[in-house]
Amino acid sequence: MIIRRYQQPVVNYIGRMVREREQALDFSQEIFLKAYASLASYRPQFKFSTWLFKIASNFMIDHWRKKKLSLLSIDQAPDDEEDRAPVQIADTEPSVVRQLELKEMRTRIDAALAKLPAALRELFVWRHINGFSYEEMAEIKDLPVGTVKNRVFQAKEMLRRLLEEPA
């Protein structure tokens, strides 16, 4: 059944975005109800998961707009230039991740996710928690695949730098 098949991915996504379980469950139910109300707009040639997550993403944008958060953090990511020079590995790059045990790292990543800008956090969660491909995320956000890859890369490196900060 549709709800049981997609409830975990949707709750995982919303939960990482709002950082509060009960609110995430309420929002997830609202999203499924919106999906049900919009069923007439679903086109079978597209994946149902991308259609559902488009509704979820728009729901979160509306939520943040109501909370009057900065639109820059919602709709744009910093440094969105596709021509940005790629980052080379530095010889003296600290290997902070190696020093953390896996369990501690998970906890730190979970906490650091809250500090990411919403636009980057959303894409990181989709890529590395929900397991979406770059093409699927580009379809959801109606962005070029290159932009999505760029933003996911920024999210990953920003998250790694946040892990270096003292807990």
Added chain:
Amino acid sequence: MSCFKLEDIYAYLEGELSAEDARRIEAHALSCPACRAAIEDRRRFLGAAASLAPIEVPDDFADGILCRLEASPAPARRRLIFLFAARSACRTDGAAIPARPGRRLTVLGGLAAAGAGAAAFFAAFSLLALLFGRNLWPFLARLGHGSVHYLREAVTAAVKVVKYIQLFFRLVQDFALAMTAVFKRITSFISPEIQIACLIAAAALLAGGILIWRRRSLRMESPHEN
């Protein structure tokens, strides 16, 4: 060979590179401690991110949504798409009441209900006896006599209805016989091969129509991944 870009490292770790590019990175990492450390570092980081604990979804999550859907004024056909799974009862505020397992009507419960019914009948009879005293039986006889009269009228009406139904079926039978005669006359002009071809074409059209209708219904019930 110069070190690889971080984007390439991530692409390698996520399996996005071609086999040849992946081999080049692995070969370079063997001789470059910085790249080797960066790859390992980010491998652990991505592994930890991918293994974050899922947020627990309660068992009645779907039931809560279905309860709210039931309360919505949407067309019944669209509701059927979501209302597939067995679900528990709904509260008036739209939340689901968790189903209590193992609640069945026991034999003892049935006997208790029958006993309560018998007790109620006896109590009603006793009350009537108290009210009417010695006049109870004549009262019951008058009631029964009136009931027999109504029953007789009902049987007479039922017999009339059965007769009308029989007449209707006789009419249908006569109509079917007449249509058969007409059909025989028409098909005598058409060769058996053409008749068979027409039958096959009609059957194919019917089957195709049923298939298309069924596929449309299934697509609405459970949209599948393309």
